[in-house]
Amino acid sequence: MSGPIPELPSARRLLRSTVIAALVAAAILVTIVLPAEYGVDPTGIGRVLGLTQMGETKAALAKEAAGHDAEDAGDPPAADTSQSPP
Amino acid sequence: MRRLATSGGTVRSRATPLVVVFGMSLMLLLAMPADAFAHGVAVGDKGYIQSIFGVHLIPFAYLGAKHMVTGYDHLLFLLGVIFFLYRLRDIGLYVTLFALGHSTTLLLGVLTGVSVSAYLIDAIIGLSVVYKALDNIGAFQRWFGFQPNTKAATLIFGLFHGFGLATKILDFEMAPDGLISNLIAFNVGVEIGQLVALSAILVVMSHWRQTTSFLRHAYTTNVAVMSAGFVLMGYQLAGYFISRTY
Numbered sequence: 010m011s012g013p014i015p016e017l018p019s020a021r022r023l024l025r026s027t028v029i030a031a032l033v034a035a036a037i038l039v040t041i042v043l044p045a046e047y048g049v050d051p052t053g054i055g056r057v058l059g060l061t062q063m064g065e066t067k068a069a070l071a072k073e074a075a076g077h078d079a080e081d082a083g084d085p086p087a088a089d090t091s092q093s094p095p
Numbered sequence: 096m097r098r099l100a101t102s103g104g105t106v107r108s109r110a111t112p113l114v115v116v117f118g119m120s121l122m123l124l125l126a127m128p129a130d131a132f133a134h135g136v137a138v139g140d141k142g143y144i145q146s147i148f149g150v151h152l153i154p155f156a157y158l159g160a161k162h163m164v165t166g167y168d169h170l171l172f173l174l175g176v177i178f179f180l181y182r183l184r185d186i187g188l189y190v191t192l193f194a195l196g197h198s199t200t201l202l203l204g205v206l207t208g209v210s211v212s213a214y215l216i217d218a219i220i221g222l223s224v225v226y227k228a229l230d231n232i233g234a235f236q237r238w239f240g241f242q243p244n245t246k247a248a249t250l251i252f253g254l255f256h257g258f259g260l261a262t263k264i265l266d267f268e269m270a271p272d273g274l275i276s277n278l279i280a281f282n283v284g285v286e287i288g289q290l291v292a293l294s295a296i297l298v299v300m301s302h303w304r305q306t307t308s309f310l311r312h313a314y315t316t317n318v319a320v321m322s323a324g325f326v327l328m329g330y331q332l333a334g335y336f337i338s339r340t341y
Contacts, residue, residue, distance in 0.1 A: 013127075017233040017236055018232060018235045018237065019237070020210070020237050020238060021129060022235045023229075023232060023233070023238065026232070026314075026318045026321075027234070027321065029228070029318070029321035029322075030318050030319070030321040031130060031322070031325050032325045033322045033325075034322045034323075034324075034325030034328075034329060035325070035329070036328050037322075038326055038329040038330065038333070042326060042330050042333075043329075043330075043333055046330065046333075047333060047334065047337050048335065049333065049337065068337070071338065071341060072341045075338065075341035076341075079192055082261075095097065
């Protein structure tokens with residue numbers, strides 16, 4: 010039924026928009042979402058924003074909840090021990 | 096523009112689309128923390144569910160409705176689906192297809208206890224948002240020269256959304272006693288929640304469609320929705336790989 014937009018955008022414009030959408034998403038993921046959710050912070054921006062600390066706490070709790078088999082794995086969560094909250 | 100003329104609203108809104116988009120993003124953000132506390136000790140909804148036995152229709156209907164109204168992934172997809180639907184009949188048809196899809200897998204998923212990774216399912220739900228946004232800006236028509244069946248896509252992605260709902264319910268660890276009744280109540284709640292959310296979306300959309308700039312902003316909005324879909328996908332895929340290391 011409804012062909013959405015009256016005149017189709019050009020293939021080049023569509024591709025450009027898709028790439029921009031993906032790049033914006035990647036930037037948001039890497040600087041905000043991954044630090045805040047998982048404590049994964051490749052750029053260091055998450056720590057400056059205080060989000061990485063939240064993510065580290067969440068990751069530690071998730072690891073704890075995931076099972077007691079985490080004990081023998083022995084490696085700590087990606088946490089900088091300096092900032093880890095009680 | 097013919098289609099614009101058929102949308103029967105009479106009120107002309109002066110609210111700029113930007114404000115509308117901003118408002119909607121705000122709503123989404125507010126809905127976000129909903130499952131932040133889902134893990135660990137069973138408190139909140141899960142705690143309640145684990146403390147009861149037997150049939151509790153209204154509470155489960157409420158939980159289903161709550162899940163839908165606060166489920167930003169479902170809402171984004173729904174927004175994509177109805178974005179260019181102007182006639183009530185079409186909206187009803189597509190929403191029914193979506194409901195048919197997610198009800199099927201919701202019930203089947205819980206009753207068979209199929210445990211697919213919630214992360215992967217949610218990543219596919221993110222993909223459904225991306226797909227619909229691309230569909231809306233005509234990308235498939237332009238790139239592949241034809242329009243993929245939109246009804247089939249709505250139904251198929253509905254199936255995945257249902258699996259997502261099923262994994263959430265399985266996480267509740269509902270008692271087997273009264274399971275089917277409670278499940279159907281939950282499902283009915285999901286549909287009620289969907290209608291409530293849809294009404295809100297439609298009110299905003301029909302005002303927005305009255306503005307002359309709608310079509311211009313429609314493209315950008317769908318690209319933004321696509322970006323949100325990519326974020327959802329990345330968020331869930333990262334969660335999938337990271338959780339495997341725990």
